Amino acid sequence: MSDIEKFEAFKKQSIQSNEKKFGTEIKQLYDQDIVKQANQRWQEMTQEEYRKMQSLEQELFMSLKGLLNEPTVPSAKAEQVFHLHQAWLTNAWGTYNPQAHLGLVEMYVNDDRFTKYYDDRVSPGATLLLNKVIHYYIK
Template identity: 35%
Template sequence: MSDKRSKTLHERARTYTPHELAALSGCTVRTLHHYDELGLVRAERGDNNYRRYGPAQVDRLQQVLLYREVEVPLADIKRLLDDPAFDAREALAGHLRDLRFRRERIDGLIASVENTLATMEGGAPMSDAQKFEAFKKDLIDQNEEKYGEEVRERWGEDAADASNAKMAGMTEDQWGRTQELQRQISEELLAGMEAGDPAGEHAQRAADLHRQWLCAFWKDGTYSKQAHAGLVEMYVADERFKAHYEAIAPGAAEFLRDAVKAYCA
């Protein structure tokens, strides 16, 4: 048996004190105690009631730390890991995809900063397209990471890929227009909420601006009132989408949904 395999088998058989596992994992002992209290990574108890961590706890802690790295809340991590259908191999494959997305985003931003510095130091000037390319790619990658699965399930691979390609090909002026549309949507939405009527002038203006914003990103010719109404239902049902509009004002997601429903009726 190789020395490496022998060492691995030995590690799989050993247990760790909280201090030993903290040193091994990079966690603090306080964090391990907190995870124990939450039932997230429960330590075993010896005859002296001291905490010990065996192979199962080490593996579970690794999963917890990987999920924390991609900012999954502790309550959601516990629910995932406690699910009888949880597949550790599939989870690790997902972590790997997320980390590769992050690496690509960071690499793109690093390249953009390096090119900008080179320009400032007398190198070849960057085109306007180059200046914004990394930021657009970063946004595309973030959207894929957060919403890609739902979007592809609901509207299909072709629609998702076409939308990404449309965003990547935007000029600076086109991108600026989408940002201005977002500002106007927020403004009209707040005015509509103050008036209190989803079918009123400001609310309907917000709904039409929202249509224009969607058409800037959706594949040409794919907009329909049915798809528009279906999307805003998702804004209310999915907390990730809802949070964007709730940042404008509490209840904004529901008000926009009602305004769009009236607009599409």
Template identity: 30%
Template sequence: MSEHDAFEALKRHAIEENERAYGREARARHGDDAVDAANERLASLSRDEWDEKGQLERAIREQLRVAMATGDPAGEPARELARMHARWIALHWGEGRYSREAHRGLAQMYLADERFRAYYDTAAGEGATEFLLAALESYLA
């Protein structure tokens, strides 16, 4: 298998796994068009964009820890966290589909969904999800 074919298989596998785990729920909440567009966006990512997405995800978790240590969801470390998160969302949704309002709605959903809360609180400590939401709300206001 060529490197290109292996990369395409990796993306297909990631999309299929996400569909199995969250597809039904995402389609019920956001509609088929939105989920299909997000899947198409992920499938179209270049190797550099795919790598950036993974690096950015790791950097967001680290920046969340840094920003939380300041205790200020409106401070510069929190603003950098929010900028990073916006870029990460735009990579998933596509530059033309990203909006501040949709990003704000997604962030508010983080508190309501234990899976998101567990993801961020495990990555950066208890209260991380609340801090992330406060940082995003400050940045996106």
């Protein structure tokens, strides 16, 4: 199996796994056209786009960790965190919408699963700080 075939299988399996874990919740909370578009974007993502998304996420984690040491908003570090998260979303979604960005970071702090994701990878308090940063820079 080639790398491209493996990547295609990985994407298909990821969509199926997400549907199995969160399908009922997703159907209740989100417009089905948006879900369909998100799945299509994921299925059409290239390996390079995926690698870029992973790289941006790691850079975001490191920048957020640095910001936690001096949690000043606004600051150059805070602005960098904002732009990294914005770039990650743009890569993941294929487009950027400030209101959707705000909605997403609200979900991060209101859903323990998302809070745990960021706090576990960065440090406790990272999710709240990310929320604060996004709200500040999307006025």
